[in-house]
Amino acid sequence: MINGISINYYILLSTVLFIIGAIGVMARRNSIIIFMCVELMLNAVNLLLVSFSTLHNDATGQVFVFFIMAVAAAEVAVGLAILSMIYRNLKTIDTDVLSKLKH
């Protein structure tokens, strides 16, 4: 072991990034910011997958990260299209206003 960093630090870093994303989803009302926080959570998981892939010297984890990136790109494209359509119709993307499904 020359340069080694314990895997636990990577787990901690990913956990903290994930929690920050989760807090953002819970604490913000702007739908776009919520989307960005979801991206942050996806990135935390990606980082964890890559670190475990390096730990086990196995490429499978990195291939999984590719697939997650593709799914994230698709999700963002469709999600932002939906948001822009909502904005065109209602002139707002405030999640407290967009709660018609409750009633």
Add this chain to the structure above:
Amino acid sequence: MLGFTITQWMFGILSFLAIMFALMVVFSRNPVNSVLYLVLTFFCVAGHYLLLNAQFLAVVHIVVYSGAIMVLFLFVIMLMDLNQEKEPQKTWLNKLIAGVAGGLLLFVFVGSLKGAEQLQLETYGASQIGLVKNLGKVLFSEFLFPFEIVSVLLLAALVGAIMIGKKEIR
């Protein structure tokens, strides 16, 4: 240098920056600032990929996230003309509840790590799995079918985004 190797210094600095920028994404009032801080966070994560010897993944991450997805976010924010004055804010009680819930979740996750085995990442500089050649071999042999499915998914997302974004469908 204080008993740390250069890799450990890099890890510490990149982690600190990533967490700081992630916090700024959540707490900055202006959505445009949030997007820019998110780009910086993604650059820090790409730096972590480089440290982990996943070079190709780092490049793809910068191209896809900082290049494509963030430009999409910026364009949508500019189209919607969001700024600091119009930014809706939750009440302080809601923010407090969100913070406490997140803190408890962090507590559970970190608590589950307690007493875990300290495995070291020893393969720095020696691992070759992050290179295009090896990743391509795995991607196009073991994961060929999921790869094809992802292409269908991307096509569906493309068509779906255009259909949803259209003003009226004839």
